[in-house]
Amino acid sequence: MAQHHGNPRESDPAIRTEALESLLVEKGLVDRSAMDAVVDLFENKIGPRNGARVIARAWVDPAFKSRLLTDGTDAIKELGFSGLQGEDMVVVENTPSVHNVIVCTLCSCYPWPTLGLPPVWYKSAPYRARVVSEPRSVLKEFGLELPESVEVRVWDTTAELRYLVLPERPEGTELMSEEQLALLVTRDSMIGVSKALSSPTK
Amino acid sequence: MNGIHDLGGMHGFGLIKSEKNEPVFHADWERRVMALFPATFLFAGYTVDEFRHCIENMGAAGYLESSYYEHWLHVYEEILDKRGFVTRAEMDKRIAEILNGEK
Amino acid sequence: MAAALTLEIVPAVIAGGASARVDKHVAPRFRVGDRVRMRNINLPTHTRQPGYIKGKVGTVEQDYGVFVFPDAHAHGIHGKEQHCYNVRFTASELWGVTASDRDTVRVDVFDDYMDPV
Numbered sequence: 001m002a003q004h005h006g007n008p009r010e011s012d013p014a015i016r017t018e019a020l021e022s023l024l025v026e027k028g029l030v031d032r033s034a035m036d037a038v039v040d041l042f043e044n045k046i047g048p049r050n051g052a053r054v055i056a057r058a059w060v061d062p063a064f065k066s067r068l069l070t071d072g073t074d075a076i077k078e079l080g081f082s083g084l085q086g087e088d089m090v091v092v093e094n095t096p097s098v099h100n101v102i103v104c105t106l107c108s109c110y111p112w113p114t115l116g117l118p119p120v121w122y123k124s125a126p127y128r129a130r131v132v133s134e135p136r137s138v139l140k141e142f143g144l145e146l147p148e149s150v151e152v153r154v155w156d157t158t159a160e161l162r163y164l165v166l167p168e169r170p171e172g173t174e175l176m177s178e179e180q181l182a183l184l185v186t187r188d189s190m191i192g193v194s195k196a197l198s199s200p201t202k
Numbered sequence: 203m204n205g206i207h208d209l210g211g212m213h214g215f216g217l218i219k220s221e222k223n224e225p226v227f228h229a230d231w232e233r234r235v236m237a238l239f240p241a242t243f244l245f246a247g248y249t250v251d252e253f254r255h256c257i258e259n260m261g262a263a264g265y266l267e268s269s270y271y272e273h274w275l276h277v278y279e280e281i282l283d284k285r286g287f288v289t290r291a292e293m294d295k296r297i298a299e300i301l302n303g304e305k
Numbered sequence: 306m307a308a309a310l311t312l313e314i315v316p317a318v319i320a321g322g323a324s325a326r327v328d329k330h331v332a333p334r335f336r337v338g339d340r341v342r343m344r345n346i347n348l349p350t351h352t353r354q355p356g357y358i359k360g361k362v363g364t365v366e367q368d369y370g371v372f373v374f375p376d377a378h379a380h381g382i383h384g385k386e387q388h389c390y391n392v393r394f395t396a397s398e399l400w401g402v403t404a405s406d407r408d409t410v411r412v413d414v415f416d417d418y419m420d421p422v
Contacts, residue, residue, distance in 0.1 A: 010297050013272050017231040019296035020278060021238070022305065023288050029245055031308035035237035037315040042236060043226045046319075084240070087324035088369070105210035105355050107254055108270065113320075117236070119224050123270050126215040132357065132410050133211040133400050141218055152408040156210065158353045159389045159413035160325035161369055203349045204356055211357040211400070240318055244309035250323075251379035255351035 047116035048187035050081045051164060054091075054114060055190065056182035059169045069093055072164065076114060086113035086162050092155060093166040094192070099150050100165045101139065101192030103131045104157040111162035115187055122191065132156060142193040165190050170198040203255075206262035235271040238278055248281050256280050325373040333388040333416065339365045340422040341392060343414070351379035354418045361398055362422055366411065367391040374415060387416040 009015070024030040054076055058065040068075040072089035076082065089111060092100040104110065105128045110118040121127055131138045135152045139145070146152060155163045167189040173181060183200040209215075227233045242248075256277045257265070265273070282288040299305040310318065335341060343358045353375045369389045377385040392414045396404040 010294075010301070013235070013269075013275055014229065014231040015297055015300055016275055016279070016293070017234050017238075018300055019293055020275070020282075020288065021234050023292055023296055024238075024242075024282075027287070029287060029308055030238070030241040031311055034308065034310045034312045034315050035234065035241050037312055038237040038240055038310075038319065039227075039233045041315070041319055043233070047226075082322070083320040084318070084322035087322040088326055090369075103210075105357075106207055106353060107257070113322075117226055119220065120228075120270065121218050121220040124218065125209055125212075125266060126218045129209040129212040129215045130218070133396075133404075135408060136405075138218065142220075148405075148407070150407075152405070154408075154410045156355060156410060156412045158355060159369075159375070159415070160372060161389070161391075161413055203351065204347060208356045210355045240315075241308070241310045244318070249378050251351060251373075251375040252381075254375075255379040258351065 042112075042117055046113060048114075048185075048190065049182070050079075050116075051111070051114035051187070051190045052182040052185035054079055054081070054164070055166060055185040055196075056178045058091075058166055059173075059181055060178050065166075068166065076164075081113045083113050085109070086111045088161050089114075089164060090161050091164045091166050092153070094168045094195075096168070097150060098153055099139075099146055099192065100153050100155060100163075101131060101135055102155050102157065102163045102165060103128060105129070105132055106156075106158060109157040109160075109162065111164050114164055115190060119187075139193060142188065144194050165192040167192075167196040170196050172198065203258055205258040206265045207258045232271045235274050235278075239274065242278055242282065246281060246285055246287060248285075252281070253277050325375075327371045327373060327386040329371055329386055331371045331387055333368055335365050335368070335388070335390060335416070335419070335421070337365050337368060341365055341414075341419040342422050343419050344417075346418065350376065352376045352418075354414065355412065357399060358392075358394065358412055358414070361394055363392040363394040363398070363412075365390050366393045369413070372415075374417065376415075376417070385417075390414050390416075392419070 058068050068091050072091040076089055094100055108118055108123040132154050135154050184197040188194040189196045257273045260276050283290050342362050345359050346354055371386050372389045374385040374387050391411050394410045396408040397406050
């Protein structure tokens, strides 16, 4: 029996979850060790470091980049990433004249195999409501201001395609290895609310 | 449906709050709710489309006031009850047992 | 009774997923470059057409091929597979004259969500 602190109520999601899982286990419908394995995958194994490797590879290998932009699913699969909520991938490239940013206004669709599970802000009402209608104000909140000459292109994930932004490779990184380059690629740059780092954070 | 979930372009939500170094899960129950998705998807016979529509129907106030994984929990409770896998009565009984320290 | 999701199949299930793409020939109604107007759909049933594009005019940028149609699939109705397209809208088309002429919004839209202009 789990410990319940404070004053738990029938509506408490922790209580409801415990009730639901215990009933499903007793009925033989779910297996706890299988569920534990799913949690481990998404908490510890699948995350934005996957996407960063895809981006770094694209930065150093023009043929891979071309494949990535033509068929995102197959190119990403070359690096071993695929599956649930990333079955049909589209990679969109940032250039000096186009800045891409991804949202799912209707729910929270997000490319799990390359970025892991989405952060709370991505799923929140303010982001979903505002990024399609006032993207520059949203980007400014994330510390990114773009000149008027750049087209801000917002992709609303309304169907089952999942989008990943290929950020611009920062200046002065010509001598970096692929592994070093991957460290510059943040989750936020692959959603499009920021650019890649120009040097790794300490 | 023209529900509350259809947020694109709406006004009045204010600034975007983002947490630095946010953990993947904020509570243990969120871990279990997330894992219940593949676990229930494979036997309960629902589609992601039905899943989403169930959330769209949870009521505007509830939708905005509850957290993301509470939306998923709502779906499991609805869909599993509707299909007879776990009824509301069974859930109410088990919740009472947990609160009484019997389970 | 054994659980459907067992420990052994977890990696394959997560790495395999469940694509909504359908291997079926369905004639597309639109081609890349077509100007399209979004239908005024206001049914209480499920749709993936967001309200902010209703009645708006855009340009078809990409045909992604044939996919399950979510509006029907959510209600257990099968056989409505159709093309899914990426449509470009200018910010000013969506949000009015005060919005940018350069910025755009790209939305994934099904055959049944639009008509030719």
